[in-house]
Amino acid sequence: MQVNNTEPFIGEIRNGISIGKDNKTLFIYLKCIDCDTMRWAPRYNPGKRCKTCHIKYFKYGRFFV
Numbered sequence: 001m002q003v004n005n006t007e008p009f010i011g012e013i014r015n016g017i018s019i020g021k022d023n024k025t026l027f028i029y030l031k032c033i034d035c036d037t038m039r040w041a042p043r044y045n046p047g048k049r050c051k052t053c054h055i056k057y058f059k060y061g062r063f064f065v
Contacts, residue, residue: 008040013027015027019040025043027043035052
């Protein structure tokens, strides 16, 4: 298994195997809109927030920050 070690850019699309995931799903490199955390998200349903901010958003509402 070959892992691509180059620094990804926002909007870059890679398959799961090339970023160290177990499957061949396509992932997109995104930034969370609330905390600016960079993350790999599934390309077909990426969401706007990271997992932590998503939980806070639905627990406390949109003014949690």
